[in-house]
Amino acid sequence: MTRLLRDRRGTFGALILLVGLICAAAAPLVTSGDPNTQRDIVATRFLPPLSTDAHGDFHPIGTDRFGRDVWTRLVYGARISMGVGVLAVLVSLVVGVLVGAVAGYWRGPLSVTLLGLTDFALALPRVVLLLLLAALWRPSTALVILVLGLTGWMSIARLVHGEVRALRARPFVEGAIAVGARRLRVLARHILPNALTPVIVAAALGVGNAIMLEAGLSYLGLGVQPPTPSWGNMIASGRDTLVNAPWVATAPGVALVLIVVACTLLGDALRDVLDPNLSR
């Protein structure tokens, strides 16, 4: 942990994520009013950043076309976007590591079946599947988490599989087998710890990716439904007013990039800390 904090990237990533989480958790404290409040629309819409409206309310990043405060919506949107990202990756992680490790270590029908399943799931066009499922059921946050999780485990499984397969051929594994260690022990104690390095990176990237995909779905109108704010549907609504009010689409995008960068940096720092082979 101290080594993680000594890493500048880790500190920066953790700090950004912490600020994001605190803002999201303490949303009513850091903002004023409800994210969906609309007052006098004509008088308060498209106010530029750092302006004060006729009611005396200050808008740090302006208002959108309904006169809603963009900062308030951004903070409430963080709750949805970040929550979905983390939960979706947890789902993928559990499935992916299990499938990849088993398929990579044991040869035979089980491995072939699992690899076939992975190939099969990879061959499903993710976006078409997301579109279809969003049409099948009413779009909801839980559905987005489940769909993102269940369409995101394959890359993790393939990574783990590749890594486990490559490690199997390494001398230290042959050594462990030669001294009579049981296969499950070899897998759990010798192979998996070495194979998890790319998985941690993949998971950190996965959180960012899931946040981006959630925003993408919401952008296409298939994720979180307005008026509930999510970064994706905020960008979508800002798209139509890009010329006269660019801040509406810019702000949620910047927030998204910051959070995804933070996830990535934290993942990188974790990788270096967890892998003693990598000395810099």
Added chain:
Amino acid sequence: MLARLGHRVLAGLAVVLGVVILTFLLLHAAPGDPVHLLLGPNATAEQVAMQREALGLDRPLAAQFATWLDRFARGDWGRSITQGLPVRQLLATAWPATVRLVGLSLLLSYLIGVAVGALQAARSGSRSDTALSVASVTLFAVPGYWLGLMLVLVFTYWARWLPAFGAQGFDADYLSGAGWLVDRARHLALPLATLTLIGIGGAARFVRGAMIETLSQPFITTARAKGLTPRQVIVRHALRNALTPVVTLLGMSLPALFSGAVFVEAVFAWPGVGRVLVEAVQARDYPVVMAATAISAVLVVAGNLLADVLAGWLDPRVRAASLTT
């Protein structure tokens, strides 16, 4: 090796069949009837029944699927329900636009990404490495549709340099030679820049990670100890070993050549397959969705196979491992 390849191809065909069956079932289970979308809310029950019969939608699902598969295998992909055009024609018109966009961006982003990543790994820890890392991490974190919007804001609305949508101008039919080429290039610029910038971020990060991992291996120390120049160590020894996972990654992105970049195509109204696909799903255009899904599934399987073969070719250890099974 050949027997193994044949085995893999057979398994791949099974995967494609499974994907197609699943898509077929999902499409038919989803609410929303193409006939209702086609005829509108004022159609009488009789008209609906007639249209269903004409499209063959009144027959049992298994029979519909068998007919579709039989015709698809023979090259008859049916007609789009909403547009009345043959599906092949629809996809053949959209496909070149996608290949142009995605193919070019894949090529550019991997070429630049590998170079940047290798350079960073060679000077790992230096100031230029840090700066490039910050750049690639940021690029990798940008969602395509948002970067697209920002580029449109800057280059179309503010600078007024580049067009924001479509693959060609309204006067494209009257242009010839250089004018035509310039028009195409100007329309390609923003979507290509969007996809390539994001691609570079991903590729550079990946290559840097793989290279640094490789550079910590004992054989690199040996190579250095033999007195090879740093350049030889990086290019001949480290890069070749680090490229194996990159090849796998490239194989996985092959299907994008067909299915396109859905979000970026949506932002720029790029007339590619991704847009056709989204419109077809929304309109429940069964023949179009089925054909597009089948082709992208074939490409996914082919891409993975290609990546495996290439990985074996690049890394004899992988080849040896797969031969012993």
